[in-house]
Amino acid sequence: MMKWLFILFIVVPTSELAVLLYTGSKIGVMPTIAIILLTAALGAWLAKSQGLKAWRELQRRASAGEPPGDAVLDGLFILFGGILLLLPGLITDILGLLFLLPPTRRAFKPVLYRQLRKRMKNGVVVIRG
Template identity: 45%
Template sequence: MFRIWFFILIIAVPAAEIGVLLWSGKQIGVPLTVLLIILTGILGTYLARSQGMKIINQARQQLNYGQMPGDAVLDGVCILIGGTMLLSPGFLSDVFGILLLLPLTRKFFKRWLALAIKRWINKGNVKIIR
């Protein structure tokens, strides 16, 4: 299973990104395509910073009240990945990055991430040290 995901991440995703960039350059022109890539990078930086600061403050509040900031940690992971995706050149990664940064769509990914972590813990792949 790891090999399939590794293949997709290393070979298929960049190939798809290149294909979309070439198609975009042909449809709207190279200068506009480059401008859109730069603008999504700027948008990604802004969204990741604003959402990240909001989540950091939420985690601080939860810690001050003696609560574990589990939900805030999942939000932080999604924001980190989403911001990174928006900074990388390509439109497919930009769409995925925006979905991870927007609070409405991030809920889906947080549920999936929480389930994946629970499965890893139950399988013994992750050890919790107290």
Template identity: 40%
Template structure:
């Protein structure tokens, strides 16, 4: 838990620094407008990718396949959407990487490894 708090503080400080640099480079108004536009684009992309993941999930269930990949994609879309809606250029880049289907397939193995570690350390229980 302590690592997440430190990551949040570090990321916030880094975002403030990037805001200051962007404001100095582009000006205050274009920087604020860019933040607003990326938030709006984030909402649109999240909705679009979320619907795609729901269709993928329904298709896998109807074909009697385990919906594991679709569920992982859903988590990526959720986290990516939250990151895109949050103001900040670094979080926007991370959120965009989670929303693009091509990059999600490179992120999935890390997510699976992290979930397996949680299960092995009994920090996550799977009920069947």
């Protein structure tokens, strides 16, 4: 747990600051700010459109009596991507956008499934019916 807190509160902000300073020195302050604002606007639009699409898929599956399946994972990725886009910085913006785009979400799903299976096997994650 301490490792994750260290990464979250020290490594991520320090990395973001370094990237912002480097980018600002190479392309200028105003273009850097414009990139941040552009990714925020694009991210907000993507989060809304993809979130609504995932919500409709969940509703469709529920009304058909089907298990939610990938729609739940899509919703989690979209939520996490939206949160990352709220954080200031280019690294988190890029990661957030990757979680919002359907092709990259499809690439991340097997990794998440493997992690969930591993945690379920070790008893860290328990699903009760």
